[in-house]
Amino acid sequence: MADDGTTRDTWDLLPAYALDAVDDLERRAVERLLEADPDARRALDEYREVVAAFAVDQEPPAQVRDAVLARVARTPQAPVPAPAAMPAARPRRRRRWAPVVAAAAAVVAVAVPTTVAVQQHRAAVELQQQADRVAQMLADPEARLVTAPIAGGGEATALVSDGDVLISAEGLPDPGEGQDWQLWTIADGAPESAGIMPAGSGGVTTAWVPGGAGRTVAVTLEPAGGSEQPTSDPVVAIET
């Protein structure tokens, strides 16, 4: 397991994170570390204090004060955050992933579907049930987040919650005329079709794989409509 190395790499990013000098993916990795590790949070607090020492106070224009106080007078405050993000209270086994709220937030940031794309031929009722289940998964504090690169560029992210998987692929190219991206779940080397990947929007494709947890979720290029068994090498495979 490359877990230790990955954690150390992420620790190394803390100073750059304090300077807002990391890209979005790194930012998410650091935020997962912070969620899991109080020592990392303490180290970050120190770096942030260093960065704040660069600030030189300067009086803003007077009209800013009026504008802010006017908005404050009619803007309600956000409630106190629930202490759900206290990692010490969670079982140790969970701490390896420990994505909690960050996982849900990250998937929302990765996927950004206004409506989660699920297979389009399904009945409306079923769609609603799926949407409810997906919303539940996104809110699950015990959900795990796993990512894997897509061959040829891009990244796939799997949110694993209570037996189900929500997979989101960023940068998956158009399958081309007469072809589809097909999803598979693989256990003990035996692939089982999980349907066609729905058409994505904004370069992001999201699909729900019920019962996919604990299996490898893979995507292959297949003739339109899909195949019984994969006929090409997977462009991405995620062990959930």
Place this chain on the structure above:
Amino acid sequence: MLRQTDQVPPPTTTPVDAALVACADGDPTTFGPVYDALAPVAFGTSLGVLRDPDHAAEVTQEVMVEVWQTAARFDPARASARTWVATLARRRAVDRVRAEQSRRDRDQRDLDASVAGAPRDVVVEDVERRLEGAAVRRCLESLTPTQREAVVEAYYGGRTYREVAERLGAALPTVKSRIRDGLGRLRDCLGVARG
């Protein structure tokens, strides 16, 4: 106020910290003094990154409303009010500079390449002037020139360390360690220690 924190007691709680904690109770009339104490940090931080007073004023307005809205999230055990506001302001200012940067970079890539040396000198000169009065100024001298360059580029340029590496023509891991070691030295010099 009942809030779960680590067992470490708050290092030093200033009156500003206390005022910020108090205004989380939802009374907008308590926010005036908090604004007066903290808006200059927000404006100074935004101006450092954006260098445009109008943009910095807009960011300051957004940040100070955010300070009000999320006052309950401020935890004096983790940071001073000043550091908290500087962090929020920097994040917003950098987001804005990035959005503009990507557009500018696309339009002017060739031009930038041909005058690559010039803007950097301007930045360094500008920084010297800006840092008058910053707590960190004395400590920056304890950095090696390359550490200082990397940290200053990341701080004032609002750049990712990848962009800093590209700009300085240095390897990625090198720039990452310069930033890490640079901030580490600054931390020691400033005597920052928590927990």
